[in-house]
Amino acid sequence: xxxxxxxxxxxxxxxxxxxxxxxxxxxxxxxxxxxxxxxxxxxxxxxxxxxxxxxxxxxxxxxxxxxxxxxxxxxxxxxxxxxxxxxxxxxxxxxxxxxxxxxxxxxxxxxxxxxxxx
Amino acid sequence: xxxxxxxxxxxxxxxxxxxxxxxxxxxxxxxxxxxxxxxxxxxxxxxxxxxxxxxxxxxxxxxxxxxxxxxxxxxxxxxxxxxxxxxxxxxxxxxxxxxxxxxxxxxxxxxxxxxxxxxxxxxxxxxxxxxxxxxxxxxxxxxxxxxxxxxxxxxxxxxxxxxxxxxxxxxxxxxxxxxxxxxxxxxxxxxxxxxxxxxxxxxxxxxxxxxxxxxxxxxxxxxxxxxxxxxxxxxxxxxxxxxxxxxxxxxxxxxxxxxxxxxxxxxxxxxxxxxxxxxxxxxxxxxxxxxxxxxxxxxxxxxxxxxxxxxxxxxxxxxxxxxxxxxxxxxxxxxxxx
Numbered sequence: 001x002x003x004x005x006x007x008x009x010x011x012x013x014x015x016x017x018x019x020x021x022x023x024x025x026x027x028x029x030x031x032x033x034x035x036x037x038x039x040x041x042x043x044x045x046x047x048x049x050x051x052x053x054x055x056x057x058x059x060x061x062x063x064x065x066x067x068x069x070x071x072x073x074x075x076x077x078x079x080x081x082x083x084x085x086x087x088x089x090x091x092x093x094x095x096x097x098x099x100x101x102x103x104x105x106x107x108x109x110x111x112x113x114x115x116x117x118x
Numbered sequence: 119x120x121x122x123x124x125x126x127x128x129x130x131x132x133x134x135x136x137x138x139x140x141x142x143x144x145x146x147x148x149x150x151x152x153x154x155x156x157x158x159x160x161x162x163x164x165x166x167x168x169x170x171x172x173x174x175x176x177x178x179x180x181x182x183x184x185x186x187x188x189x190x191x192x193x194x195x196x197x198x199x200x201x202x203x204x205x206x207x208x209x210x211x212x213x214x215x216x217x218x219x220x221x222x223x224x225x226x227x228x229x230x231x232x233x234x235x236x237x238x239x240x241x242x243x244x245x246x247x248x249x250x251x252x253x254x255x256x257x258x259x260x261x262x263x264x265x266x267x268x269x270x271x272x273x274x275x276x277x278x279x280x281x282x283x284x285x286x287x288x289x290x291x292x293x294x295x296x297x298x299x300x301x302x303x304x305x306x307x308x309x310x311x312x313x314x315x316x317x318x319x320x321x322x323x324x325x326x327x328x329x330x331x332x333x334x335x336x337x338x339x340x341x342x343x344x345x346x347x348x349x350x351x352x353x354x355x356x357x358x359x360x361x362x363x364x365x366x367x368x369x370x371x372x373x374x375x376x377x378x379x380x381x382x383x384x385x386x387x388x389x390x391x392x393x394x395x396x397x398x399x400x401x402x403x404x405x406x407x408x409x410x411x412x413x414x415x416x417x418x419x420x421x422x423x424x425x426x427x428x429x430x431x432x433x434x435x436x437x438x439x440x441x442x443x444x445x446x447x448x449x450x451x452x453x454x455x456x
Contacts, residue, residue: 118338118362
């Protein structure tokens with residue numbers, strides 16, 4: 001193998017890895033749920049994995065349930081329980097304002113846009 | 119047979135090209151906070167995490183402060199003080215409150231009252247969550263209290279007076295856009311050259327993304343049937359704001375008719391001739407308020423107003439037909455699944 005062949009070989013290997021990297025960046029990473037308390041993300045996971053997530057909010061412990069690709073606020077220490085009444089979602093947000101908890105399903109926006117108006 | 123040197127040179131060039139494509143030092147930082155009864159998401163592009171965190175912290179604080187001044191539901195807000203003092207005395211307010219009200223009066227004047235911040239007495243009669251509409255008599259009693267010309271602004275004393283007792287100012291149709299502009303100014307003050315502020319659907323962009331492309335904003339499909347057709351179009355924006363007013367947010371259907379939250383200040387009932395209106399302009403305070411105004415005016419008059427103001431617009435009328443300004447055609451791509 002000549003020096004030129006080696007150089008070309010190296011470049012091709014780098015190119016293939018770079019291709020993998022950029023493809024990974026460009027493709028959707030799957031449907032996620034992000035839970036934020038007072039604006040800080042405290043929990044991130046796939047919506048595909050069923051689980052109960054206890055979350056310490058500003059005024060006590062709340063319970064977020066992830067089941068069958070959906071998420072809901074199962075328990076909340078607030079008075080009005082608006083967040084619990086919202087029920088199951090697959091995309092969008094559930095907000096518990098008194099407890100400063102925000103549950104964002106599907107990343108909040110589609111992966112190929114930076115924000116949605118409307 | 120190929121010579122070695124050109125091959126090596128080619129390899130080096132290819133490697134250099136690849137390296138030049140590698141991620142820049144700039145990173146994207148995103149944070150969301152519940153403010154003004156909605157979710158505010160701010161995305162910034164910058165080189166240091168510390169700089170991003172400082173800018174975001176100060177920006178959210180500035181927005182939260184503004185939200186406290188104009189909160190319709192808080193007795194402690196300046197807006198509530200103005201409403202309490204309606205018909206009796208002028209209320210001294212902070213520069214932000216005065217400015218947003220002045221902007222609201224400007225939009226009201228430009229739209230001939232199609233957008234009117236004094237629509238509060240009529241809004242109070244509607245219960246969209248409870249699917250209750252007011253009687254025609256109740257609406258006709260409230261309508262005389264709806265008139266932006268009865269807002270008396272005293273710039274010298276930074277005070278506001280609602281001329282008639284019972285008037286109620288509701289800045290819900292302009293405050294989110296104004297807050298997005300506050301955020302953009304705060305981020306720039308903190309040295310952020312590129313970012314996106316989304317106060318629910320009122321969005322302000324500046325600068326470019328790290329890959330040097332404009333921000334991509336999805337416009338919601340007013341007649342969405344599932345996840346696949348959530349977006350009707352995408353708009354590529356930089357240095358611009360966009361807002362959308364639609365008949366699908368707070369609404370109920372009774373006797374086959376859609377009653378939604380965008381009320382015509384002239385009738386007190388839902389405006390009927392559009393499904394959604396998106397406006398693109400330099401500032402979000404205008405896109406927020408003018409999207410409502412254009413919605414109320416309807417496709418023909420609304421499009422005339424948008425053009426007169428130098429804005430871009432996408433109007434989806436009551437039949438689903440799209441009306442679009444020439445300037446927007448080069449920035450927009452419609453989705454195939456809608």
